[in-house]
Amino acid sequence: xxxxxxxxxxxxxxxxxxxxxxxxxxxxxxxxxxxxxxxxxxxxxxxxxxxxxxxxxxxxxxxxxxxxxxxxxxxxxxxxxxxxxxxxxxxxxxxxxxxxxxxxxxxxxxxxxxxxxxxxxxxxxxxxxxxxxxxxxxxxxxxxxxxxxxxx
Numbered sequence: 710x711x712x713x714x715x716x717x718x719x720x721x722x723x724x725x726x727x728x729x730x731x732x733x734x735x736x737x738x739x740x741x742x743x744x745x746x747x748x749x750x751x752x753x754x755x756x757x758x759x760x761x762x763x764x765x766x767x768x769x770x771x772x773x774x775x776x777x778x779x780x781x782x783x784x785x786x787x788x789x790x791x792x793x794x795x796x797x798x799x800x801x802x803x804x805x806x807x808x809x810x811x812x813x814x815x816x817x818x819x820x821x822x823x824x825x826x827x828x829x830x831x832x833x834x835x836x837x838x839x840x841x842x843x844x845x846x847x848x849x850x851x852x853x854x855x856x857x858x859x860x861x
Contacts (some may be wrong), residue, residue, distance in 0.1 A: 748785070748793070751829070756781040758825040759798055762818035768809065774804035783834075793829055797850050799839040808842050812856040815840065819853035 714722045714734070721741050722734045745753065756779045764777055774856040776802040785791045798819070800809055815838050819826050830836040838856065840848040847858070 748783075748791075751793070751825070752781040752783055752796070754825045755796065755823070755829060756798055758820045759815075759823040760800075762822045763811070763814045765798060766814035766817055769808070770814070772804075772806045772810050774802050774806050776803040777801070782833065792832060793834040795835045795837070796826070796829060797839055798826070799841065801841045803843050806842065808840065808847050811840060813849070816853050816856035819856070825837050837858040 712724065713726055714724045716736075717723045717733070718742075719739050720733060721736045721739050721744055724732045733741070733744045735741050735746045760777065760779045769773060780799040780801070782797050782799070783793050784795040786794050798817060800811065804827065809843065819830075819836060819838060826836060837850040837852060839846070839850055840856075
């Protein structure tokens with residue numbers, strides 16, 4: 710695996726791999742607010758990694774969901790290094806599905822398969838998840854291990 714980028718004056722850092730779509734990262738000098746910061750990219754990576762797991766696990770379970778959406782919120786330390794101290798990955802699913810199967814998929818993703826979220830958790834962040842099915846909030850800011858416990 711390899712990524713490469715270059716500094717673009719008044720723009721930020723831009724990837725320069727000719728085989729992929731160009732991405733520009735916000736940097737502190739340009740402070741280009743239309744681009745994601747490196748930490749925001751980390752949150753996108755966490756959500757994307759876990760979502761890929763959850764969707765694939767649900768498909769293997771033959772779960773028929775109609776829509777899937779993910780939202781990641783986080784808090785950072787106030788002092789340098791401003792590491793992530795708290796992360797909540799919120800999964801939104803619509804369709805005719807068993808919430809317990811979604812919980813099992815979330816647990817497997819966040820404890821076994823999603824290397825990005827596991828790295829962040831090992832780095833000291835309090836990793837949580839929330840689950841909304843068909844507009845109903847079922848789980849709110851639970852640990853991945855609580856995904857398998859019966860809902861309160």
